[in-house]
Amino acid sequence: MPESSLTRSAKPSSTLLTGEMMSKLERMELVSRKIFRGRMKGERRSKRKGQSVEFADFRNYVSGDDLRFIDWNLFARMDRLYLKIFLEEEDLHFFTIIDDSASMDFGDPTKLFVAKQIAASLAYIGLCRGDRVSVSSFATSGSPVVMRGKSSAFRLLSHLEALPCAEQSPTMEESIKRFCLKNTGKGIVVVISDLMNKSGYESAMRMLVAREMDVFLIHLLSPEELSPSVQGDLKLVDCEDDDRREVSISASLLNRYQQTLAGFIEHAKTFCNKRAIAYVPARSDQAADILVNEYLRSRGLVR
Amino acid sequence: MNWISALSPMQWLLMMAIPPAVLSLYFLKLKRRELVVPSTLLWKKAMEDIHVNSIWQRLRKNLLLYLQLLFLALIVLACLRPGWSGQNRVGERRIYIIDNSASMQATDVQPSRLEMAKKKVKELLSDTTGDDVGMVIAFSDRADVRQGFTNDRNRLLSAVDSIEPTSHATDVGEALRAAAGLANPGRSSFDNLNDIMVADAIPATVYLLSDGAFGDLGDFDLGKLKLEYLPIGEPKAANLGIISFAVQRNEDKNGQLETFARIVNNSDDKVEFSASLELDGQLLDASTGSIEAGQESGLLFELSDVEQGQLKLQLDYTDSLAVDNTAYAAIRPARPINVLLITPGNSALETALQTPRVQLVASVRIEPPSFMTDPLYLTATADANFDLILFDQCAPKEMPASNTMFIGSIPPFPAAPVANPGDATDKDRWQFGQPQGPVVVLDVNRSNTITQYLEMGAVSIVEARTVTPPESGVVLMSADIGPILSVAPRGPFQDAVLGFSIVQATSEGSSINTDWGIKRSFPVFVYSAVEYLGGGITESSAPTVQPGWPIGLQLSNRFKNFQVIAPNGEKTELTRGDESRYNFTKTDVPGAYQVFAEGFERPVETFCVNLFSSRESNLAVSDSVSMGFEKVAASGALVQARQEIWRWILLLGLALLVVEWIVFNRRVFI
Numbered sequence: 001m002p003e004s005s006l007t008r009s010a011k012p013s014s015t016l017l018t019g020e021m022m023s024k025l026e027r028m029e030l031v032s033r034k035i036f037r038g039r040m041k042g043e044r045r046s047k048r049k050g051q052s053v054e055f056a057d058f059r060n061y062v063s064g065d066d067l068r069f070i071d072w073n074l075f076a077r078m079d080r081l082y083l084k085i086f087l088e089e090e091d092l093h094f095f096t097i098i099d100d101s102a103s104m105d106f107g108d109p110t111k112l113f114v115a116k117q118i119a120a121s122l123a124y125i126g127l128c129r130g131d132r133v134s135v136s137s138f139a140t141s142g143s144p145v146v147m148r149g150k151s152s153a154f155r156l157l158s159h160l161e162a163l164p165c166a167e168q169s170p171t172m173e174e175s176i177k178r179f180c181l182k183n184t185g186k187g188i189v190v191v192i193s194d195l196m197n198k199s200g201y202e203s204a205m206r207m208l209v210a211r212e213m214d215v216f217l218i219h220l221l222s223p224e225e226l227s228p229s230v231q232g233d234l235k236l237v238d239c240e241d242d243d244r245r246e247v248s249i250s251a252s253l254l255n256r257y258q259q260t261l262a263g264f265i266e267h268a269k270t271f272c273n274k275r276a277i278a279y280v281p282a283r284s285d286q287a288a289d290i291l292v293n294e295y296l297r298s299r300g301l302v303r
Numbered sequence: 304m305n306w307i308s309a310l311s312p313m314q315w316l317l318m319m320a321i322p323p324a325v326l327s328l329y330f331l332k333l334k335r336r337e338l339v340v341p342s343t344l345l346w347k348k349a350m351e352d353i354h355v356n357s358i359w360q361r362l363r364k365n366l367l368l369y370l371q372l373l374f375l376a377l378i379v380l381a382c383l384r385p386g387w388s389g390q391n392r393v394g395e396r397r398i399y400i401i402d403n404s405a406s407m408q409a410t411d412v413q414p415s416r417l418e419m420a421k422k423k424v425k426e427l428l429s430d431t432t433g434d435d436v437g438m439v440i441a442f443s444d445r446a447d448v449r450q451g452f453t454n455d456r457n458r459l460l461s462a463v464d465s466i467e468p469t470s471h472a473t474d475v476g477e478a479l480r481a482a483a484g485l486a487n488p489g490r491s492s493f494d495n496l497n498d499i500m501v502a503d504a505i506p507a508t509v510y511l512l513s514d515g516a517f518g519d520l521g522d523f524d525l526g527k528l529k530l531e532y533l534p535i536g537e538p539k540a541a542n543l544g545i546i547s548f549a550v551q552r553n554e555d556k557n558g559q560l561e562t563f564a565r566i567v568n569n570s571d572d573k574v575e576f577s578a579s580l581e582l583d584g585q586l587l588d589a590s591t592g593s594i595e596a597g598q599e600s601g602l603l604f605e606l607s608d609v610e611q612g613q614l615k616l617q618l619d620y621t622d623s624l625a626v627d628n629t630a631y632a633a634i635r636p637a638r639p640i641n642v643l644l645i646t647p648g649n650s651a652l653e654t655a656l657q658t659p660r661v662q663l664v665a666s667v668r669i670e671p672p673s674f675m676t677d678p679l680y681l682t683a684t685a686d687a688n689f690d691l692i693l694f695d696q697c698a699p700k701e702m703p704a705s706n707t708m709f710i711g712s713i714p715p716f717p718a719a720p721v722a723n724p725g726d727a728t729d730k731d732r733w734q735f736g737q738p739q740g741p742v743v744v745l746d747v748n749r750s751n752t753i754t755q756y757l758e759m760g761a762v763s764i765v766e767a768r769t770v771t772p773p774e775s776g777v778v779l780m781s782a783d784i785g786p787i788l789s790v791a792p793r794g795p796f797q798d799a800v801l802g803f804s805i806v807q808a809t810s811e812g813s814s815i816n817t818d819w820g821i822k823r824s825f826p827v828f829v830y831s832a833v834e835y836l837g838g839g840i841t842e843s844s845a846p847t848v849q850p851g852w853p854i855g856l857q858l859s860n861r862f863k864n865f866q867v868i869a870p871n872g873e874k875t876e877l878t879r880g881d882e883s884r885y886n887f888t889k890t891d892v893p894g895a896y897q898v899f900a901e902g903f904e905r906p907v908e909t910f911c912v913n914l915f916s917s918r919e920s921n922l923a924v925s926d927s928v929s930m931g932f933e934k935v936a937a938s939g940a941l942v943q944a945r946q947e948i949w950r951w952i953l954l955l956g957l958a959l960l961v962v963e964w965i966v967f968n969r970r971v972f973i
Binding site for chain 2: 102103104105106111194196197198222224225228230232233234235236237238239240243244245246247253256257259260261263264
């Protein structure tokens, strides 16, 4: 491997979540813009009708229905049997997919670390609210770790901390495809990625949209990518596919890079907006709690 | 604008190989630093349009390469030595007249005025094109064409280099005449004034590089010459110079010599100086003095007990011109003169020849007339063993090969040498009258050495004959009957004839013809005659000439071969010809010269060469040359020397290199 002059992760991931942050997060909850069917009885309204205090509708009694839900008052007045239907409250499925490709291993702190922090924060909120939390990376998208309940917080954190940066991770498209095949449930999906994928991110995102999930895309970029401070005659080596580019850095080239970057971000934003994907740009040098507390709150992911 | 290549074709080939080398280096690219980035995705996109015309795009964007190529172009340009002069000088004729007189040795401009003039000429030469022809003339008091018209610049340059400083005075006329002769057509015939000119006038530009110490050129006609006067030197150069130095006997104190020097101060300040006098290299005396600005001052040294030697006066003062701070004089050596007196008996004459003064300078041999038939006499006269032979009351059959003086006798003339005896007129011969008397001396030629101190008023002469010299001769004494003492040259010799005898030997004994023999003026006359005709020294001071001027040496007829030793040790052999005077011309080096006779240890003659020119000592540079009513102003500012800018181009290149360095280090911001 060629020597790198950029800040590649040498730093062991420190505590993903501090106590202070956790106490803040405990007061929040994940907000879904859609109502999904859950798997277990939970705190969320479900599309499924069931037992809760919230009235939904009446329907004619058919034999076999539970007699406990017959509206006897209505039977007295109308002399017909009606069944009271209540909204069911179920748990929310929260998925978070972290891009663990080699390109995430840059920045100080690394993008991967920040991604883990964000994922941990959101997952912790979910755990505290009794949601079904699923954490996976591109490499492990086929077999995510599923947790429920606040007691799983330690497991969540230790899993995330141990999540390595994949030397050879599958492409985004492959990962999402595998994720969609394995996870039939619906819910909130938060994809944290730098989108630095030569094969593109569009088809992957389309798959998530097709599953009718509430998709959030956190586009995480490091300062090195946003405003590179390189100079001289360089041979740039792509850390993922070992692609080599000879560049002579000049002001015009840097300008062009900035234009390209702006275009890239703009394209992602437009793509997401068109498909009701919440696009959240983020910087790796920004504190994760600020991102979660302020930015994601304003975007309606948390409350 | 024109170009002079500073490189040979081979070097040019090498030079021309550099730009492609730089270009190829850029294409091959130097080793790049590898840098691992998260993704080349964005870079790839950013560079996509740059890659469209990758070679030209790379060039377009590469400021560094441009700067390097520009730098190289500047170097090439500098090697071409671009320059310009005011006008195109195709096929011009130029004559460079360079002053190498004594004043051009002045060091008021470094290294010297002459070197500065040579440098200026070289600058002018660098402005010439291949078609220009040039000519180099060096002049001091004479012109020396160092290089005739040629378009070979190297020959002109080497001719300029060959010009050495001289100690001569300045006379530009000859150089200008030489230049004019080449530029202005002459008449093919001087008899027919209407003759047709055979050659077209060829205009030429004369560059006169001088300090202008030559005064008015008179009515010199420049004709087709265009004169450009380029003055050399500082307008006000201070100089102290000796303009005369002489030694003479003190009239009042016998045996004492006094030397006298005149020193001129050509500066704007009062100058205090010290001077030292050396005799044959030994310090004899020293003196100090001061001279007001622009004034002259005298310096006197009294010497005693000095028989002979070379005096050197040295001003211990440092100024721009060193050559005039030293002057030379020589006290002439006493040279014994061989005198033969042939007389039947003349006590007055014999007594006069025995005086201490005569004995000091001459050795006298007295013989009777019969000696003339003696073989010894014949060989002695044929070999010129005697400087002077006095014939008293007798005459030889043939004139001897020496100076003679006839007293009361007629020499075997006519002996005036004429090319063809048939053409000889009376003017070319001696003419003698018949004896008559009494005679009264009327006039004595005071300008001649023999008779300058004679007082003949109280002398009575019984009878005398007239002696009329040939036209080349001089009458020394005239009486009422006509000339009675004359001197005339005979080839290399001089003959003096006295028209009356002192005593006349007869068969009864001697009869006195004049009372001159007992007068005081007689021994004076005899001494003067012996000294003058014997080639003796009349003055204690040796003659002095300016450098480069010929000096007439009155050499003893006793010797045939002489050797002149110059101050710088150079020896010149002289062989006596028919003339008694020998013109010696190798007098370029200032100093004392000594003449040695063959087989004679002590020098027989000595003379000095000194600058002694107040004009040369005056270093003030004339700002114009005047020719009659015409004036040519100095055109120093108008010298169209080749203006070269290659130094500036190189400097620009250097500045470019600095810019390049800055760009290299900070090019991200450009």
